[in-house]
Amino acid sequence: MTSLLVFFVLVLIGIAVWQLTKIFDLTQVGEATDNSGVATDKDNSVNGYLMFGFLGFIYIFTIYSLIAWGDFVLGTPASEHGVEVDNLMEISMWLIFFVQTITQFLLHYYAFKYRGKEGQKALYFADNNKLEAIWTIIPVIVLAVLILYGLYTWNQIMYYDDEEDVMYVELYAKQFGWEARYAGEDNTLGKANVRYIEGINTTGVDLEDPNAQDDKVVTELHLPKGKKVVFKIRSQDVLHSAYMPHFRAQMNCVPGMVTQFAFVPTVTTAEMRQNEAIIAKVDKINKIRANKSKDLVAKGESALDPYTFDYLLLCNKICGRSHYNMQMKIVVDTPSDFNKWLADKQTVSAQWKEANTPAAEEIKEEIIETIIDTTKVVAQVEK
Numbered sequence: 256m257t258s259l260l261v262f263f264v265l266v267l268i269g270i271a272v273w274q275l276t277k278i279f280d281l282t283q284v285g286e287a288t289d290n291s292g293v294a295t296d297k298d299n300s301v302n303g304y305l306m307f308g309f310l311g312f313i314y315i316f317t318i319y320s321l322i323a324w325g326d327f328v329l330g331t332p333a334s335e336h337g338v339e340v341d342n343l344m345e346i347s348m349w350l351i352f353f354v355q356t357i358t359q360f361l362l363h364y365y366a367f368k369y370r371g372k373e374g375q376k377a378l379y380f381a382d383n384n385k386l387e388a389i390w391t392i393i394p395v396i397v398l399a400v401l402i403l404y405g406l407y408t409w410n411q412i413m414y415y416d417d418e419e420d421v422m423y424v425e426l427y428a429k430q431f432g433w434e435a436r437y438a439g440e441d442n443t444l445g446k447a448n449v450r451y452i453e454g455i456n457t458t459g460v461d462l463e464d465p466n467a468q469d470d471k472v473v474t475e476l477h478l479p480k481g482k483k484v485v486f487k488i489r490s491q492d493v494l495h496s497a498y499m500p501h502f503r504a505q506m507n508c509v510p511g512m513v514t515q516f517a518f519v520p521t522v523t524t525a526e527m528r529q530n531e532a533i534i535a536k537v538d539k540i541n542k543i544r545a546n547k548s549k550d551l552v553a554k555g556e557s558a559l560d561p562y563t564f565d566y567l568l569l570c571n572k573i574c575g576r577s578h579y580n581m582q583m584k585i586v587v588d589t590p591s592d593f594n595k596w597l598a599d600k601q602t603v604s605a606q607w608k609e610a611n612t613p614a615a616e617e618i619k620e621e622i623i624e625t626i627i628d629t630t631k632v633v634a635q636v637e638k
């Protein structure tokens with residue numbers, strides 16, 4: 256509401272300034288001013304130089320952006336296919352950079368060179384087949400090569416062989432968080448459906464399905480280095496997008512269907528923390544945090560924890576109010592560490608049994624009774 260008001264105030268100020276200049280013009284009646292509205296040589300010159308100035312602005316701002324924000328790029332890819340994605344990106348960006356530098360120069364330079372002059376007539380071609388053929392064929396060839404290269408790379412990334420030694424992991428998206436399910440010893444994910452969601456079974460695993468008996472559900476994703484992981488991706492509610500930037504992986508999560516993405520992690524979390532660019536980035540973040548902490552401590556609040564690098568799975572689709580915070584930590588371990596970590600986790604069927612055994616029910620009832628008794632006592636004391 257405030258921004259709408261500010262907008263209206265700005266519009267009104269604009270109109271006021273416009274009307275004032277009109278009044279100012281009217282007071283100049285009788286003086287030798289040109290009110291014809293036709294551009295003079297001076298007007299054209301000013302516009303020509305402004306065009307040239309704008310070209311300088313584009314170039315200087317581009318260089319400034321590269322220097323000021325160049326280190327925000329993600330750096331070393333942490334997956335096998337990530338190298339391919341980065342190559343594709345680099346070739347596309349260099350090409351765009353090269354073409355834009357030349358075309359922007361030509362556009363602005365000629366706008367300056369052929370600016371309007373009294374008595375000068377514009378020379379133009381009504382038609383030139385040779386010229387049109389050149390500027391059609393060259394972009395067609397360049398774009399076709401880029402698109403074919405992109406398609407080839409995409410197919411290489413998306414293809415995986417069922418016979419291959421792969422590991423299946425399910426990513427389950429919901430407003431606003433992630434869960435991951437490991438397929439267990441049989442390497443087959445049990446059936447799941449949103450209708451089975453009940454109690455601790457938060458991902459809707461079909462607990463009757465024999466394949467689901469060894470499935471394990473976790474809230475922190477661990478991946479073994481060097482193993483191809485096939486992600487089967489589901490969503491509970493709305494469209495989400497599973498985005499793992501360091502692995503150059505992204506796939507939509509669509510309610511009612513299973514999408515997939517597969518990759519081989521190549522750098523463990525511990526190794527990535529030793530990466531020079533990551534160390535510099537972490538230092539930068541911690542400097543900002545230290546500065547903020549000073550202010551917080553001065554206000555009597557507690558200081559911020561220092562940041563350590565971790566891979567993340569983020570949601571990359573605006574899916575609701577807390578979308579910005581929809582993330583899950585990813586840890587890439589050595590295969591032996593990974594196996595140890597996974598072995599410690601309980602299967603979802605065991606968790607279910609534990610939560611629904613008569614003993615657990617009894618304890619639950621006892622707790623409820625105690626709560627009721629306590630409330631009665633409190634009520635009596637209050638009387």
Ligand SMILES: [Cu+2]
Nearest residue numbers: 495570574581
């Ligand atoms: Cu989301």
